[in-house]
Amino acid sequence: MSSHSHHTIRQAILDRIQTGEWALGELIPGEAMLADEYGCARTTINRALQGLANDGVVIRKRKGGTRVCDMPVRQAKFNIPVxxxxxxxxxxxxxxxxxxxxxxxxxxxxxxxxxxxxxxxxxxxxxxxxxxxxxxxxxxxxxxxxxxxxxxxxxxxxxxxxxxxxxxxxxxxxxxxxxxxxxxxxxxxxxxxxxxxxxxxxxxxxxxxxxxxxxxxxxxxxxxxxxxxx
Amino acid sequence: MSSHSHHTIRQAILDRIQTGEWALGELIPGEAMLADEYGCARTTINRALQGLANDGVVIRKRKGGTRVCDMPVRQAKFNIPVxxxxxxxxxxxxxxxxxxxxxxxxxxxxxxxxxxxxxxxxxxxxxxxxxxxxxxxxxxxxxxxxxxxxxxxxxxxxxxxxxxxxxxxxxxxxxxxxxxxxxxxxxxxxxxxxxxxxxxxxxxxxxxxxxxxxxxxxxxxxxxxxxxxx
DNA sequence: TAGTGGTCTAGACCACTCA
DNA sequence: GAGTGGTCTAGACCACTAT
The missing domain is CATH 3.40.1410.10 (Chorismate lyase-like)
Known part of the structure; x- marks a missing residue:
């Protein structure tokens, strides 16, 4: 049941990308399908995927689906303190x-x-x-x-x-x-x-x-x- | 009451911080209260506040509430392209x-x-x-x-x-x-x-x-x- | 221990965009 | 036009922590 947290699912999906299950630029299953696969609500999958999209791992488009980012741009976040x-x-x-x-x-x-x-x-x-x-x-x-x-x-x-x-x-x-x-x-x-x-x-x-x-x-x-x- | 999107509410709250309605380090109202004020679900407020927390604008603690970050650390996100x-x-x-x-x-x-x-x-x-x-x-x-x-x-x-x-x-x-x-x-x-x-x-x-x-x-x-x- | 945020769910509707 | 993600809701329970 705890495997339903969006953090867990997000990491699981990232692993599947890193192990090459889905190639760069490839379309990955839709939210509904993943929700079914992981046995959780679509909302939870949505959060996980939005997180990955925010990190530049996947690109999402309505009707276009979610695909692995084919030109991974490394993002670095810096703190600029006083x-x-x-x-x-x-x-x-x-x-x-x-x-x-x-x-x-x-x-x-x-x-x-x-x-x-x-x-x-x-x-x-x-x-x-x-x-x-x-x-x-x-x-x-x-x-x-x-x-x-x-x-x-x-x-x-x-x-x-x-x-x-x-x-x-x-x-x-x-x-x-x-x-x-x-x-x-x-x-x-x-x-x-x-x-x-x-x-x-x-x-x-x-x-x-x-x-x-x-x-x-x-x-x-x-x-x-x-x-x-x- | 007007727009219930978490983007709108997030911006509205940011405005209230920037105009000084809540001072640096000050506690802001809880999610339930804001939800009531804006006439939306608590979930929506939660998203807005999580976004602000992610940007370092507020700090959130369970039971401790949400407060304006008192030492704003500027965060910069960089793309490091190929x-x-x-x-x-x-x-x-x-x-x-x-x-x-x-x-x-x-x-x-x-x-x-x-x-x-x-x-x-x-x-x-x-x-x-x-x-x-x-x-x-x-x-x-x-x-x-x-x-x-x-x-x-x-x-x-x-x-x-x-x-x-x-x-x-x-x-x-x-x-x-x-x-x-x-x-x-x-x-x-x-x-x-x-x-x-x-x-x-x-x-x-x-x-x-x-x-x-x-x-x-x-x-x-x-x-x-x-x-x-x- | 009580109060606050964190998160999941199930369902619904909308908005965009591809074919 | 139809399929996919985007988002809102109402309710529920959990986890953390300040007091």
Whole structure:
């Protein structure tokens, strides 16, 4: 009876795919048939298959049936934690320093990203994140003060802009880009690295309800790695 | 009362969180209560909330209720496609070249990763992936021939090892690491880049049913970016 | 121990899409 | 037009855990 849980059935079906019972791209039996085979309700099969579809293992189409994904695209889910938590997870003491704070009209690239009218002022913030007083990451950020005016009064020496935003504007959406760059003079200096060092970068722009909030680049110190399961 | 779809309700609840109706870390009403409020079955509320929990927006505990996640960890889901598809998605012609193919005992680091007994031979493969005959990525790989003996007879000049493995051993699990490194002499040469260039690396080890299949590092050409939504 | 989420069921209807 | 997945419901029981 416990073999009727959608988890169990999902794993059972995955096994049958992995053992090659159904080849890549092949149609697998319909929900009704599987429900009959496993002796459970169709709803349960549905959940199991939706889970597999969500993981990219199968593709489902109404009337088209369910088939094994013929070009399995590996999906990896990453957690992008607040820097302070990363540092503390390493057992180090976190501290941050705001190295620049100005209000001015951003360069056009940033202006476009934030969807601002030309000449609109924004808040530019550079922050160095420290682990045990050694540089851990360097952050350059522009904040759309029109969307989040309250940030001008935030105590950014006590709480990093990132955390302040997370607490104030939670669950905004946006996009992320990962890449590698050679450290320029400014980044190298902030991180205490040599110029030209390979640095891992997270570039992120977030918005809420269609309004852009902030855009930032986070340069991690050398050797940083981002882990995930797949 | 209006729309009873779990998508709609999920969005409605998310809105109520984003507008601050429920603060970070705060308990939100139980399923039964929400079901009553929205005039739908508890099952429907359950689906909506499970979705939000899956996205890290809320945390749910039996008896503890559902509360807004107080330290929102941004989650990003990435697709890691087969290199050929990446190249073709750019509108370029894909080709690959196997630059090294030897069977020998791997260094201890690789031996441990693949869970091999000391001295066990493995297949080492270096591959250059080309886009319009220009280097796109450089791959170094070790394959556990005990787990996948058939690869010794695979036509790896026609199909890349990656694709052959994907088709032969689909949906294996494993882990991924992203990082940035300065190109060494070999990588620089393979990619046609200068030594020391910042290179984006995907390091991946996959296994199936507890047996390690393969481990590889994929070095992308300069300027490569990995995109995602959050 | 009581309360909350987790899940299964049986039945129903709908929406999409392939032929 | 017909077949398949998508979803909602009402009810039931279970499993976990906070108090």
């Amino acid at each position: 820097v302070r938590e990363q540092v503390e997870a390493l057992g180090s003491v976190y501290r941050h320093q705001v190295t620049r704070r100005v209000e001015k009209a951003p360069p056009t690239a940033v202006q476009k990203r934030l969807g601002l009218a030309p000449g609109t002022k924004s808040l530019q913030l550079d922050t160095v994140h420290l682990a045990d007083d050694r540089p851990f990451a360097f952050e350059t950020r522009w904040v759309n003060t029109r969307a989040v005016p309250a940030i001008l009064d935030a105590p950014l020496d006590e709480i990093s802009a990132n955390e302040w935003l997370v607490q104030t504007v939670p669950f905004s959406s946006g996009d992320v880009v990962f890449c590698a760059v050679n450290a320029g003079k400014d980044v190298a200096e902030a991180l205490g690295a040599r110029e030209g060092a390979a640095v891992f970068v997270i570039d992120r722009t977030t918005s809420l309800a269609g309004e852009f909030i902030t855009t930032m680049q986070l340069y991690y110190r050398e050797g940083y790695q981002l882990h995930s399961q797949l | 290199v050929r598809e990446q190249v073709e998605a750019l509108g370029s012609v894909y080709r690959h070249q196997v630059t090294r193919r030897v069977e020998k005992a791997p260094p201890t680091a690789v031996q441990k990763r693949l869970g091999l007994a000391p001295g066990t031979k493995s297949l080492q493969l270096d591959t250059v992936h080309l886009a319009d005959d220009r280097p796109f990525a450089f791959e170094t790989r070790w394959v556990n021939t005990r787990a996948v003996p058939a690869i010794l007879d695979a036509p790896l000049d026609e199909i890349s090892a990656n694709e052959w493995l994907v088709q032969t051993v689909p949906f294996s699990s494993g882990d991924v690491v992203f990082c940035a490194v300065n190109a060494g002499k070999d990588v620089a040469e393979a990619l046609g880049a200068r030594e020391g260039a910042a290179v984006f690396v995907i390091d991946r080890t996959t296994s199936l049913a507890g047996e390690f299949i393969t481990t590889m590092q994929l070095y992308y050409r300069e300027g490569y970016q990995l995109h995602s939504q959050l």
